[in-house]
Amino acid sequence: MPTLQKLFHKILIFLSLLLTGSIYGQAKADSLLQFILNNKDRASLYVIQNDSLLAKQNENTLMPLASTVKILIAIEFAKQVAGNVIDENSLVALTDPDKYYLPFTDGGAHPAWLKYESSINHIHQDSIKLIDIARGMIMFSSNANTEYLLDLLGLDNVKNNTQLFGLTEHTAVFPLVSSLFLYQNPRNAKEASIIKGIKNLSEEAYCKTIYQIHNALKYDTVLKKKFRPQDLSINMQQLWSDRLTASTTKNYTQLCSILNNRRFLDANTYGVLADVLETIMENPANQKIYKHFGIKNGSTAFVLTEAFYTTLKDGLKIEAAYFFNNLTMQENTKLQRWLNDFRIALTQNEAFRIKAALAFKKN
Numbered sequence: 001m002p003t004l005q006k007l008f009h010k011i012l013i014f015l016s017l018l019l020t021g022s023i024y025g026q027a028k029a030d031s032l033l034q035f036i037l038n039n040k041d042r043a044s045l046y047v048i049q050n051d052s053l054l055a056k057q058n059e060n061t062l063m064p065l066a067s068t069v070k071i072l073i074a075i076e077f078a079k080q081v082a083g084n085v086i087d088e089n090s091l092v093a094l095t096d097p098d099k100y101y102l103p104f105t106d107g108g109a110h111p112a113w114l115k116y117e118s119s120i121n122h123i124h125q126d127s128i129k130l131i132d133i134a135r136g137m138i139m140f141s142s143n144a145n146t147e148y149l150l151d152l153l154g155l156d157n158v159k160n161n162t163q164l165f166g167l168t169e170h171t172a173v174f175p176l177v178s179s180l181f182l183y184q185n186p187r188n189a190k191e192a193s194i195i196k197g198i199k200n201l202s203e204e205a206y207c208k209t210i211y212q213i214h215n216a217l218k219y220d221t222v223l224k225k226k227f228r229p230q231d232l233s234i235n236m237q238q239l240w241s242d243r244l245t246a247s248t249t250k251n252y253t254q255l256c257s258i259l260n261n262r263r264f265l266d267a268n269t270y271g272v273l274a275d276v277l278e279t280i281m282e283n284p285a286n287q288k289i290y291k292h293f294g295i296k297n298g299s300t301a302f303v304l305t306e307a308f309y310t311t312l313k314d315g316l317k318i319e320a321a322y323f324f325n326n327l328t329m330q331e332n333t334k335l336q337r338w339l340n341d342f343r344i345a346l347t348q349n350e351a352f353r354i355k356a357a358l359a360f361k362k363n
Contacts, residue, residue, distance in 0.1 A: 026352070029345035032338035033356055035331075036322065037363050046249040047320040047346070047356070048257055054318075054353060055360040059250040062169060063323040066298025067141045068252065068305040069173060069245045071277065073149055074296075075165075075265075076158045077134045078273035082266065086152065088131040094123070097133060099217055100147035100177045104229040113140035134276045138296055147177045147214065155211070164264065165255050170247040174207045178214035179243075182206075183236040184228060195239055206243065234301070241300040249321040252307040256319035259294055260309035289313060289348065297339070302327050304335050310347050318347050 036043040036057060044058040081088045094114070101110050113136040117123050122132050137145040150158060155173065162170045182198060185191065201209070216223055232240070259277075262270050277294040280286055286293060295308035307321040324335060345352040 025341040028338040028341040032342040044249040045322040046253040062246040064244040068298040074276045081272045082268040091127040097144045097148035101144035110142045167251045175214045185231045252321040256309035
């Protein structure tokens with residue numbers, strides 16, 4: 001490109017940033033973009049714009065989903081509500097999801113959800129509506145709510161959605177909270193021996209053990225008291241993270257595309273799904289820009305994931321997923337600070353999308 005054209009292109013990008021967002025916010029978006037470009041082995045991305053591929057990197061590599069897998073549970077919840085299998089307004093005793101709550105294992109998500117629901121008077125006589133449990137699974141990423149819903153909806157029904165939506169690259173879905181019990185050391189055995197034993201478990205044996213623990217948590221009031229958060233050493237956390245349900249950014253972006261275009265499911269189901277997955281649209285500022293916006297992210301000490309879909313007021317459609325794995329604590333913290341600005345740039349800034357598309361083509 002001639003020097004004058006390059007200069008003109010830079011001026012256009014700069015003017016776009018002034019119109020659509022702060023330079024500081026754009027710097028954070030650029031930082032996340034550069035991190036993806038510089039870490040091909042640890043970062044995966046797939047972006048669709050108006051049904052056409054915009055950018056991709058490492059898109060077919062299986063990576064742990066963390067809480068982003070909860071999109072599948074939200075879909076099953078919406079299907080069963082719309083099909084009158086369950087009543088979203090039925091009251092649920094808070095003790096039911098609390099059976100699956102393990103203190104100090106969810107970053108304070110479940111207590112934060114309870115505090116929020118209490119502040120808006122959604123809790124009555126220690127009970128809450130089922131729809132609010134589902135929303136808490138997405139908004140606050142409560143693992144206890146997730147595990148309760150998995151039991152209510154049926155694990156097999158949730159897993160069947162991988163086939164319904166053509167998620168060909170997807171490992172088994174299993175309860176997150178119950179899986180933590182595998183990483184306990186009640187007899188002070190050598191940690192290396194426990195890790196070796198877990199690594200030797202096939203996926204089928206691993207999930208079967210977790211299901212057994214999940215079923216026990218429903219009735220065993222002592223089991224939860226025996227859980228020791230201190231047993232979750234860094235090595236244990238790493239293995240737990242590595243064995244989480246996994247998929248690819250291509251699969252999850254394609255899933256988001258189906259949801260954004262309102263395919264496969266009926267209007268009633270999408271109405272319920274919007275109440276659960278599109279809570280970002282309850283912000284009046286977002287209502288001025290977007291028609292739809294569904295999103296879920298997830299993280300562990302080593303993993304950061306996010307998948308979203310949006311239709312803007314002008315009709316532009318964007319679907320994206322970006323996954324990171326084997327992160328250091330410092331990297332994870334920085335990426336989480338950059339995520340929001342990256343998402344805003346990707347959805348609201350055409351110049352940034354063009355830059356990203358060109359960068360991944362060259363990479």
